[in-house]
Amino acid sequence: MESKGPFKAVGKSIPRHESFAKVTGQARYTDDLDLPGMVYGSILRSPYAHARVLHIDPSEAEKVDGVLAILLPEDVPQRPFNCAGNPPSPLLIKDEKVLTDHPLYEGDRIAAVAALTPEACQEALDRLVVEFEPLPAVFEIEDALKKEAPLLHPEIAQTNIFKKMEARKGEVEKGFAESEYVFEGEYHTPDVQHVAMEPASCICHYASDGTLIVWSNTQTPFQDRRLLAELLDLPESRVRVIKPATGGGFGARQQLHNQHVGALLSKRVRRPVKIINTREEEMVATTVRHGSFCHLKVGVDKEGRLKAFHAKVYLNGGAYCTHSPIVLAAQTRKFQYRIPHYLYEGYAVYTNGPVAGAMRGYGNPQLTFARERMMDKIAKELGFDPLQFRMRNHLEVGETIPAHTFPLRSCAIKECVEGGEEIRKRIEDREGTRKGKEGITEAWGIAFACHTSGPSNNDGMSSCLILVNDDGSVNLAIGSADIGQGCETTFSQLVAEELGIDLKAVAVTAADTLHVPYDLGTFASGQIYVGGNAVQQAAQDVKEKVKVALADQFSVDRGEVRYENGHFKIPTKEGSAMLLPFREAIAKISFGRKGATIIGRSSFKAEESPLPFAVCWAKVAVDHSSKTVEVRHIIEAVDVGTAINPEIVRGQVEGGIGMGLGFAMMEQIEFDRRAEKPSSSDLLHYRIPTVLDMPEIHVYIAKGSYEPTGPFGAKSVGELPVVPVAAAIANAVAKATGEEIDSLPLSKNFVFKRLWQSQES
């Protein structure tokens, strides 16, 4: 992990290895698979946000041609579970059932059907006669906290607050007493949806030999395996989870979706059962980003140095626990400024709204929106430049952020600022900034963010095997789940670099629990840091084993073979040395009397979760007469440590900006108050940015960052870029309008104007 290059494979923007399959339509996603004997499954979901099921009459549904099985709540295990695809934790309250007679949100699973065709499934669902008793429901955090609010889980908590999390440093009250200025603010963000383009999909085959095979789009094959094994009382060795090509995740696939229902249906009919969510099910019956309410209090001295920070955060958890306690815990570890006194108090609240779970950023975009709005407010009040104010307070290498256990070992925030400012100045030189001319005011806003590389509680763990073939090519077997971010390609670059071999000589087998060892999965931006460290260690193990085999082959002492500058160096009797590159070394040891098979292995447990950093600028144009906002430019500069594949990193940043723009401007799960349920049930009523909505995007990747604990200096990128975008846009709009902006999306108060106009004629 010491070498800083120059690198041969690391730092190269090679196209991702599945490119050909994806552009030709040959990539196989779950719904593209058809198995012999396969049938279909569908789920009857609650039309009410809160109800009691009094009676279900399946007799008419059973008569539908092609119906094979109907499962009611009493037909399935009633042991509660938690669907979160996280490593086991006592924080993850088990409060959910596979099928329930007491639905707690619109979309809750009540019954399921297996049939020969999707049409027969639908007809059977239509003919299931269910008698409901609708019950009072609450959707807003504020309402759920009222005394008279219906209690969602009396078996868990005597209020709707099901988890409180606290993190502190110093004494925050003392800090406020010592501050010259104290600022307070309240901020709201809505529930938003991931909108991965591929709907949740699974095929579950419970075979007669008591083995369950699941093909599904998942971020966490090994967590799914454990959860399914527990639910079905099977040893993990008899549960096999396979992830085919996966059409996006963003956290949505870090929960079991329908795999449990599919497994139980298959157990009943003993045929493979395919369940594909409709887009409506995706919208109402998967998970969302937690809506939030955040109260901030910040103390500052007269030099503009932060003295005390107190955040009180309420997250709308929806009807079940899922990830919420861990989302709170993750929020405690995202404060990148120097602060002597810090108090974070977080509360997860049950409501009858959509279930909240993991989503790209995992609590960070909400808190960053609040904090970075507040930073701008303080800078403005005290007359500081917003950028200088942040830099004056920013942590440096060697310092530790609150609630973390390790100091920063890499931080290129200064290079991010300089790189982004250079881009901003070029834009300004080109187009200037309109100040009120023709009723239009333009302004720039800025926001900082940090995130994590692997779970911030240092829970990251991964392992892998590298099987060396006799021609010197290698097969990497790793549990990691590539859901579109390109980590399989990036891993192959790490292997090629460490072994000094050609990229084409590396093939990757991933995400099939029968054939690869444990990996935590794709979440917490952990694949390159956690999985990548495992990959590099396994490659180093390969080299150690090759050294031993060469020593045996050439009858020299095992300690005498070295690896230097891409070659194995074997001393000869004449006192010189034989130099063999990897491929030739393998040729010498593969066959013959002392033939050896080389298998590198690793088990990596993260002890740290280093922070990547981002600085984001947004330029907006506000038309005061019509209250329209046009987002013209977004610049994002990132410190991700070494960018193993710079174009993949750039793509992640660009995509994060797109998602952040949606969060800032337009996205929100809307509620129909009269029907007492969400009305954002399709992609017309829940708009995500189209190509016409996107501003000009500019990305800067810091080159001067090297994380000593990461593989070849890498940290992470996946979630980071989405985090600061909404705050940067809101800061720009606040500056242009002079209005205090404390909630998202901005389209509640402004008209979002597309940058690219449709052609008039």
Next chain:
Amino acid sequence: MKTQETLIELRVNQVSYRITVRPSATLLDVLRQDLGLKGTKRGCDQGHCGACTVILDGKSVNACLLLAVEAHGKKITTIEGLSSGDKLHPLQEAFVEEGAIQCGFCTPGMILSAKALLDEIREPSEEEIREALSGNLCRCTGYVKIVKAVQRAAQAMGSH
């Protein structure tokens, strides 16, 4: 409940098919289930996401919004019809080279919307490209590399 099945003829990727279909089956159902052309994706089944875009008599359409019987006698191009062997269409090549692919689920529809555009306008402006792709949602890329890929392909095709 039995429904009348109808015999239709389709010419897909220059191959003729005669098949019987349910009247309610969409072109998307038939392409994926009857013809096994799984490259055409089902993202929403409501005409909102564009993942099922195919080219029908030269125009890009959402296959999920068209009944199969309406496609009777029509010429259809799906993503499987663009490359020949290992030889990619310039659009496919450009998507690979620009890194315009992430999860890949929107990619077939994106490429076909772009192809319908480039078949009509050889040197489209950036606005025209964005307009042509505005019915295709992508959640991974921010569209930056997708637009660049279409520009690159237009250039490559123009220089041929």
